[in-house]
Amino acid sequence: MVYKKRYDGRDFNETRPIEAKAGVIEKADGSAYFRIGGTVAYAAVYGPRQLHPSHLQDPRTGILRCKYNMLPFSGRGERIRPAPNRRSKEISMITEKALIPLLNLEDYPNAVVDVFIELPETNAGSRCAGICAASIALADAGLIMKDMVAAVALGKVDDKIVVDLDYNEEAYEDGDVADIPIAMIPSTGEITLLQMDGKITKNEFREVLKTSKKTIQKIVDIQREALLERYKVKK
Amino acid sequence: MNNEMKNHLIKSLNEDIRIDKRKKSEWRDVEIETGIIKTAEGSARVKFGNSEVIAGIKLSVGEPYPDSPEDGALMVNTELLPLSDPEFETGPPRIDAIENARVIDRGIRESGAIDTKKLCIKKGEKVWIVSVDIAPINNDGNLIDIGGLAAIAALKDTKFPKLDKDNNVDYDEISKKKLEIKETPIPVTVLKIGNNFIVDPKKDEEEFMDARLTVTFIKKGKMCAMQKGGDNTLTEEDVIKMIDLAEEKYLELSKKL
Numbered sequence: 001m002v003y004k005k006r007y008d009g010r011d012f013n014e015t016r017p018i019e020a021k022a023g024v025i026e027k028a029d030g031s032a033y034f035r036i037g038g039t040v041a042y043a044a045v046y047g048p049r050q051l052h053p054s055h056l057q058d059p060r061t062g063i064l065r066c067k068y069n070m071l072p073f074s075g076r077g078e079r080i081r082p083a084p085n086r087r088s089k090e091i092s093m094i095t096e097k098a099l100i101p102l103l104n105l106e107d108y109p110n111a112v113v114d115v116f117i118e119l120p121e122t123n124a125g126s127r128c129a130g131i132c133a134a135s136i137a138l139a140d141a142g143l144i145m146k147d148m149v150a151a152v153a154l155g156k157v158d159d160k161i162v163v164d165l166d167y168n169e170e171a172y173e174d175g176d177v178a179d180i181p182i183a184m185i186p187s188t189g190e191i192t193l194l195q196m197d198g199k200i201t202k203n204e205f206r207e208v209l210k211t212s213k214k215t216i217q218k219i220v221d222i223q224r225e226a227l228l229e230r231y232k233v234k235k
Numbered sequence: 236m237n238n239e240m241k242n243h244l245i246k247s248l249n250e251d252i253r254i255d256k257r258k259k260s261e262w263r264d265v266e267i268e269t270g271i272i273k274t275a276e277g278s279a280r281v282k283f284g285n286s287e288v289i290a291g292i293k294l295s296v297g298e299p300y301p302d303s304p305e306d307g308a309l310m311v312n313t314e315l316l317p318l319s320d321p322e323f324e325t326g327p328p329r330i331d332a333i334e335n336a337r338v339i340d341r342g343i344r345e346s347g348a349i350d351t352k353k354l355c356i357k358k359g360e361k362v363w364i365v366s367v368d369i370a371p372i373n374n375d376g377n378l379i380d381i382g383g384l385a386a387i388a389a390l391k392d393t394k395f396p397k398l399d400k401d402n403n404v405d406y407d408e409i410s411k412k413k414l415e416i417k418e419t420p421i422p423v424t425v426l427k428i429g430n431n432f433i434v435d436p437k438k439d440e441e442e443f444m445d446a447r448l449t450v451t452f453i454k455k456g457k458m459c460a461m462q463k464g465g466d467n468t469l470t471e472e473d474v475i476k477m478i479d480l481a482e483e484k485y486l487e488l489s490k491k492l
Contacts, residue, residue, distance in 0.1 A: 024372075024373070025318065025319065025372065025373045026285045026373055026375060027319070027320050027321055027373065027374060027375070027438075028318070028321070031318075038273055038274075042318060042372060043318075044317075044318040044319070046317075046321050049321075067317070067325055069316075071289070071291065071314075071368065071370050072291065072293060072312070072314075072366065072368040073272060073274060073275035073276075073278065073291025073292065073293050073366075073368050074272070074274050074275075074291070075274055076273075076274045076406055076407070077406050078293070078295055078404075078406075079293035079295060079366045079368070082312065082314050082368070083327075114317070116316065116317050116318035117318075118316055118318050118370070118372070120271075120272055120289050120291070120370070121271075121272045121273060121274050121275075122274060123273070123274070
């Protein structure tokens with residue numbers, strides 16, 4: 001069987017509908033809401049603030065600390081126990097790596113920038129949605145950033161290169177599936193997150209990279225729009 | 236604690252003025268939305284002013300307790316997400332999160348809102364377990380009341396997933412069968428600051444409280460749970476006044492559900 005039409009009717013290079021808002025959490029220094037289809041992420045930034053415990057402090061640089069967490073009711077199956085697991089710890093770590101290149105952490109010696117990402121509802125692509133929300137929240141917190149970063153999962157379903165796989169596509173059984181989350185700084189083309197699981201040829205992978213740039217640019221435009229909306233002078 | 240600040244707060248309260256200009260017995264704007272999360276069997280988002288909480292219900296099948304082979308189970312859990320407040324820390328739930336969940340749990344359990352016998356699938360073997368998870372997104376105070384209202388709103392929104400022939404859950408198939416909710420327990424917390432009683436406190440007001448009393452009502456004149464908090468005492472007269480105020484506010488809130 002060949003994957004001719006996407007389950008939800010999208011074009012192969014089309015993302016699910018995206019909605020972004022900046023400044024949604026009053027007490028946070030910066031915050032954002034990011035929805036892509038059935039995947040929703042909130043991100044809050046606290047800091048730069050004093051780092052506890054103090055033995056973790058580094059006089060040469062500030063540190064970035066991310067926590068990615070799926071809420072107990074955010075998966076389509078059983079309830080998720082609300083303690084960190086191996087998966088969420090790894091995603092927290094790769095989220096840090098995806099965001100660190102944006103920041104000048106050396107400007108905040110001994111301090112920490114905390115990024116909390118909570119997902120109330122997910123339908124694949126949650127680490128990417130978390131990174132997109134975090135990027136907006138960092139900018140909303142007024143931290144000096146080189147650029148925004150956006151992330152999206154691309155991949156292959158059967159013989160098609162697809163953008164923003166949903167749960168049904170990840171579970172496609174009649175052919176190969178590859179799932180490739182990518183985060184990129186659009187102005188420089190630098191990749192800050194790259195993971196893959198599934199089977200894909202080198203040529204197909206090149207096409208994935210090419211397609212990703214356009215998609216990332218589109219998402220960054222939406223992120224910028226959210227920030228502009230937040231800081232628009234109200235008449 | 237900053238005594239000057241507290242004296243100022245009490246002085247204003249004596250003239251019935253709160254830090255956000257509300258009156259002592261005035262509630263913030265209430266917003267209730269249900270069915271907001273597709274991955275949950277029931278869900279609600281409730282806002283009191285800037286305070287915002289999401290509650291989600293998950294239904295699963297498990298074994299009953301040996302001493303109640305025909306009863307399903309209810310579980311209420313609150314995570315005070317560090318995302319929602321700079322003072323909340325990561326790690327296992329602290330005592331304030333545990334108290335929040337337990338007060339809400341008692342309200343729902345003791346009201347008889349859920350008939351656990353009706354959650355029995357096969358006596359002694361399989362029963363439904365109802366998990367209520369409460370997650371504040373934005374903490375600006377009054378998390379017990381807002382969580383309790385979100386929990387009952389989410390429970391009322393809950394539909395059972397389908398069971399296959401071996402009584403295992405098929406989460407991809409939602410049935411039309413709703414979880415039966417017989418009562419609508421709503422917790423209302425009254426704070427005592429000096430000689431003043433206030434409702435729906437903001438976070439800045441909670442910091443200066445002397446004592447609080449949470450009263451869960453199921454109808455006019457009928458209560459099902461209470462919890463006193465705070466380091467100072469309440470007199471008998473205080474308690475009666477606080478219950479009266481809680482009931483008045485319960486009657487207003489229950490109309491919004």
